[in-house]
Each structure stands twice: as C-alpha cells, then as structure tokens.
Amino acid sequence: MAMATKIPARMPPSLVARSLSSASSSLAEKLPKAPSPAPLAIDLSDTQRLFASVPTASLLHSLANLSAMAAGPLVDVGVAALRAALASEGQLLRAAAIGVARATVHRHFCAGEGFEDAGRAVTEMWEEQGLRSILDYGMEDAEDSAACDRNLAGFLRTVEMASSLPPSSASVCVKITAICPISLLERVSDLLRWEQQDPTLQLPWKTNSIPVLCDSSPLYLTRSAPDPLTEMEECDLQLASQRLSKICERCTEANIPLLIDAEYTSVQPAIDYFTYAAAVRFNHGDHPIVFGTIQAYLRDSKERMVNAVRAAEREGVSLGVKLVRGAYITRETKLASSLGAPSPIHPSIQETHNCFNSCASFMLEKVRRGSGAVVLATHNVRSGQIAAEKATELGIGRVDRKLQFAQLMGMADGLTYGLRNAGFQVSKYVPFGPVEQVMPYLLRRAEENRGLLCTSTVDRQLIRKEIFRRLATAVAWTT
Template sequence: MRTATKITARSLSSVATKFPAAGLPPPPQPPSYIDLSDTRRLFASIPTSALIRSLAILSAMATGPLVDLAGAALRSSVPKERRLLRATVLTAARATVHRHFCAGEQGEDAARMVRAMWTDAGLRSILDYGMEDADDAAACDRNLAGFLRAVDMASSLPPTSTSVCVKMTALAPISLLERASDALRWEQQNPSFPVAWRTHSFPVLCAFSPLYLTPTEPQPLTETEENDLQLAARRLSAICQRCAQANIPLLIDAEYSSVQPAIDYLTYWAELKFNHGDKPTVYGTIQTYLRDSRERMRNAAGAAAAAGVSLGIKLVRGAYMSRETRLAAAMAAPSPLHGSIQETHRCFNDCASFMMGRVSRGAAALVVATHNVQSAQAAAMKAQELGIGKEDERVQFAQLMGMANGLSYGLRNAGFRVSKYLPFGPVEQVIPYLLRRADENRGLLSSSAADRQLIRKELSRRLAVAIAGKN
C-alpha cells in the first residue's frame, strides 16, 4: 500500500523552485504589518552614539561570567571586605545598565524621558516607580506615597502619553501576600476551607495552578492579618482612584507564584470597583510561561463578563523563570512553567488572540507586552482581522526600555499605539529589576539577540554612508 504524502505550503514552494515548468505559483504570504528591514527608518531618531552604547551594553550582558560577577556584587548581604567591590559595581551600573534600562533616579528624570519619547519618537510610556518586596506596613505606606507622586507626575504630562505601573509586593508585606495566597490555594483544593475575608468570587486559580506551594492546610488569617489585607486594598484603591480621576491606566504587575494568587485577588477586586464602561482603568497581568495562564485568563474573562466589568489584561511571557524553577526543584515538584519556549509562544499567541476577540466585542482592553516579532505580528494581524483600529485605546503594544527598540519603532511606523516600560528610582532601589534584565539578556541566544543584530545592521549602514560621503 502506498503511503500518502502530506502536501504542505512549504513542499509546494520547494517544488515550484526546483521545477518552474510545473507552473506552480508561490505560496501566498500573510500580510506584514511590521517592517523591520529598513533600519534607517527604524532608528532615524536615534543618534549613532546612543546606538553604539546600546550595542555595547547588550553585548556585555550576553557574556555569562561578566553578568554573574556583577549580579553577585549587586545582591544584598555583601561581606564587609567586599563592600568596595559592591560600591564599584553600583557606580558602573549607574552609568551603564541603569541608564540603559531605567528612566533615571528621580521622577523629574522620568518625566523628561516620557516627554522625549512622546515628542521625538512618537512612543508612549508606562511609568514604574521601581519599588517591590516591602517588609512591613511602614514601607508600604512610603511606597504608596511614591506611587501617588508618580500618578500626579503622569497627570502633568501630555494626555494619553503615559500609564502607571505598580507591584503589589510594594503595597502589601510579602509575608501577608504569602499567607493570603496559601489560603487561596488551599481553598482551591478544599472549597470548605474558611476564607472569611474574601469579598468577591473572581477565580484566581485553576486545576493547573502550582498548588504544591501550600503542601499542608494553613492556619486562617488572624484578625490582624485580615486588617492588614484591608489596608493593602485601601492603598491600591487610593492609587486607582487617583488614576481614574486623571484618566490614566494603572497596570498591576504579575510577580512570582508564591504570592500571585493574592495579587490576582486584589487586582480583580480593583477591577470590579473601577472598570465600569468600555475603557478600563485597572489592568492585571498574565504571565504566559505558566502552565495555568490560559485557563486562569479565560476564567477571569468569564467572571468579568458575568459581573459586567471590562477586563484589563497586560499579557507578558514572564520574568521570574529562574526563581520559579529553583523553587519547584527545592520542593521536588514539577515546574509551573511550560516545558519549552515553543509552548510558551503558543500560549502567548493563543491568549492574545482570545483577548483580541473580547476587545472586539467591547468587553476588554489588552496590552500586548512582547519582544517577540512573530507574536507582535500575529497580534497585529488579529486586530486587523477583527476590525480593531490601530488607534483604538483598548489595544496597545509594549516593550521594556532598552530592549526591542526596533520592534517598538516598527509597530509605531505601522500605526499602532506603542509604549515603553520605564522604571525609575535609585540604583539600589531597582536592583531586583536590573537583575531580572541581566538574567533575560544573558547568553548568545538571549532575547536581545535580535536587537543587537538590527543595531549592527544600522551602524554598518551609517558607516558605509559616511565612507561614501568622504569619497
């Protein structure tokens, strides 16, 4: 019996190339909305000196041993005899990675960066006062004041140029978020477990969630802990209220799995309170490298529809891979992450497509936060397919400052709304953020490889033009 041969567009293309007499037309190519081929146009607003500096920093961060040394020096608990090394590294970090990935040390620095990006590059900004991992209520109150100043500053900038981002670990003590997350995980396993402080039924976990993080039944929250959780909610509400008054979107970051259930609980509490109408104020974050992300997002969308609120979602791949992997290994448990980068790509694209459908029906808003060209292309095509206008405020793309600039400019040139994520604060304050960027950029196949390739292409072009001009 003859085995059937699977005919694909790729095989047809190969036949047409080898045997043109067969008259087979080339396979149709999907429309392209993002053009990264013309680096002259992409980097038109960027001085050569800035391109050279970016290339140097990104190349250095792809060097594993160098990143390991700098990371060790930046971390806390440095012995006395190594404090000079830490001070030296902090000085170097301020002049290099902090300058590359952050918008400055003070709010005024960040405001200048927002205006420059808006005026010179046509890009929006997501301001992040770089605080996280608070230990007590006093630190949370200080952080609240800093976030409110960031919102007030954003309200003085050009309209629609700025969003604001917060981390719940800056507004609630880590230990409290862990305890609340334990309660929510145990409730997922045993619905009869008392969670008296719950004020809404939005689902924050599903069957695929890493419930092993709570291996035994936890003690219910004490009265003091319940009061502290209400204080955390009030801090978040104060920021949401200020953002709603100024018409500024508020994006709440996702963090690591041990505290994420409590973060989602508080995020959905805020969305229920503030996201009435077609344009939400509050956005939660879904990290698609997690196995449970697709189901959690769909469950949240269903709950939002039932509650009559507009669901705001920022979609990312995720930034805590090393931490999640180490924790799972320490507990002899399966990793909560997808088994391969291809699975993560598929999950991201599926989630983006699903949310685009919600946006097209007026039930949601989406920030497609990606450095992956293929994912950005797929999301752009889906928006066009569904008739979502490029200037629709309910859809925007986002990339981190200092990363995927070519993609940002390509999306901007195609007419989409594009934001750069701008953390700001003293070097010592944003060390956790810088360490995550170092981890993300290390290695020859890091996420910055495409950035470096585009920058090299443009620098080569500019050099060739300069040489031709002299001749």
C-alpha cells in the same frame, strides 16, 4: 491548447501592438490569478526608517550594552560582583559598585533616578519617538506597614507626575508586593489555594467573585490547611486594600491606566485577588483602568485568564490584561524542585511561545467585541508579527487604546519601532529610581534575560546594520 492570434502581414505597427495587447488580456482573464502577497503588519527590513528618530550615539551605546549583556559568563561575573559589593560593609566598595551599575545597566534599562528625570524621559519618547511609557517607580518587597506606606507615597507621586505629562503619553504600574507585606501575601495565597482544593472553606475577608485559580493551577505550595487570618492580619489586609484603592482613585481621576505587575507563584494568588477586587470596583467604563498581568510561561495561565475574563463579563466588568512571558524562571524551577513538585512552567520555550500567542489571540477577540483590553508585552518578533496580523484581520483600529504593545526600556527597540511605524500604540516599560532602590529589578533583569540576550540577536543585527548604513552614507558624502 489556446489558438494563436493571426495578424495580417500588412497591419500597421500600432494595430499590431493593440492586437497583441488584446490577446494577452484575453488570455490573462482565462488563467487563474496568483494571490497577492499579504502586506506585512510590521516591517523590520528598512533600518533607516526603523531608527530614524534615534541618534547614532544612542545606537552605539545600545549596541555596546546589548553585546556585553549577551556574553553569558560576563553577566554571571558582573551580577555576582554587584551582589557581593552591595552586601559588603565597606563603603568604598559599595560606592564603586553603585557607580558601575549607574553607568551601565541603570542607564540602559532605567529613565533616571528621580521623578524629574523620568518625566523628561517620558516626554522625549512621546514627542521625539511617538512612544508611550509605562512608569514603574522601582519599589519591591515591603516587609512591614511602614515600608508599604512609604512606597504608597512614591506611587501616588508617580501618578501625579504622569498626570502632568502630555495626555495619553504615560500609564503607571504598581507591585502589590510593595504595598502589602510579603508575609501577608503568602498567607492570603495559602488560603486561596486551600479554598481551591476545598470550596467549603469560608474566607470572610474575601470580597470579589472573579476566580484567581483554576483546576490546572499548581497547589503544591500549600500542603495542609492554613490557619485563618488573625484579627491583625485582616486589619493589615484592609490597609493594603485601601492603599491600592487610593492609587486606583488617583488613576481614575486622571484617566491613567494602572498596570499591576505579576510576581512569583508563592504570592500570585493574593496579587490576583487584589487586582480583580480593584477591577470590579473601578473598571466600569469603555476603557478599563486596572490591568492584571498574566505570565504565559506558567502552565495554568491560559485557563486562569479565560476564567477571569469570562467571570468579569458576567459581572459587567471590562477586564484589562497585560500579557507577558514571565520573569521568575530560575526562582520557580528551584522552588518546585525543592518541594519535589513538577515545575509550574511550560517544559519548553516553544510551548511558552504557543501559550502567549494563544492568549493574545483570545484577548484580541475580546477587544474586537468590546469586552476587554490588552497590553501585549513581548520582545519576540514572531509573536509581535502574529498579534499585529491578527489585529489587522479582526479590523481592530490601530489607534484603539484597548490594544497596546509594550517592550522593556533598553530592549527589543527594533520591534518597538516596527510596531510604531505600522501605526500601533506602543509603550516602553520605564523603571526609575535611585540605583540602590532599583537594584533588585536590575539584577533580576540581568539574570532572567541572560538566555534571551545570548540567543536573540535580532536587535543587535538591526542596530549594527543601521550603523553601517549611516557610516557608508557619511563616507559617500565626503568622497
């Protein structure tokens, strides 16, 4: 037991205080010190600071839309009605459906219908909110070369528009399904899957050495040896490669990152083949131009990503990775079930979370060592917090262009602003284009995010809290 400090009865008060202070200090030095709590990498508690750059009208609009889309039955009815109306031959019904979509989901998730609209939206987000943009010219699933060429023109115009915006304010994404016919992507994917099963298979058109599949990849989609590509198919493959090269060349000239979206598993091997071939050709500086996409909800995603990154390192290529959870749950599950195969997707959402966090940690280590770059596209607050803490622990500079976070326009704004306020580089994924053109994206977004919007209430809670705070402040000023 520590001895009590004896204080003479007639000691002046000032000396009494000094003696007590000295005794306390001496005792404190002998006691074990409690560890200081680690500062949060991101803070969502202060909604006044979080939404400081957002007008009240925008908050009200977001809350109304998110609340409506969180009602599962309402989303189901709305999606079914839109699909039926768009398929209808009745011009009046079709026009009404497009009008409803324009005023609701298009306005919420998209940056407008034209290039000028998108440019204004990007500039406003950059100047008023300090956010970057990932521009997505909303084209999907080309059926022939003519459609591919039309889409190419749109993508090239997107790059030119991005190059005219404030420096570093925008990057561009592209879908390979928009510049290569779907049927050819399926054929190439079949051949790549069969090569994974039979390494002796010769693919004379194959040019890169980065693996697109791994031992755990689902190969059930190709059950027998595919025929080789015909001469015409090889010609179309070369044309598709040239389209992607044109986009990469423009992005390289303008120093604008190009993010290549992932799609469904029936065509993903071909998409990865295109992506890695472009990366080998264009990613030779400190900051990669070409980024591929890994969908963490797939069971083989971590192994494929690790294999690709390590192979790229051996080739002297800095691989860029955009990490997402995935957007084709319904499609993948139904397809696997119809073929009597196990789903390629993790059996639980927690396993998907774990896979995303593990992939993010791996890529952050690569960023620290200077051999890769990553865009962490997540709406999950916990994943964002874990990644931010890991980046801080590794000493990755928060202004480092090799690390970016990203969320969809119209979703997870609280996380977006929290990461921005913590000093990280944050982008919004910004689709744009005429309503009819981007309807496939909007309908898929509504369907695939139905469960997310129903179960995740963080954004609505944060927005509601800030609206009430502003209302209370306004009332206090008037009384």
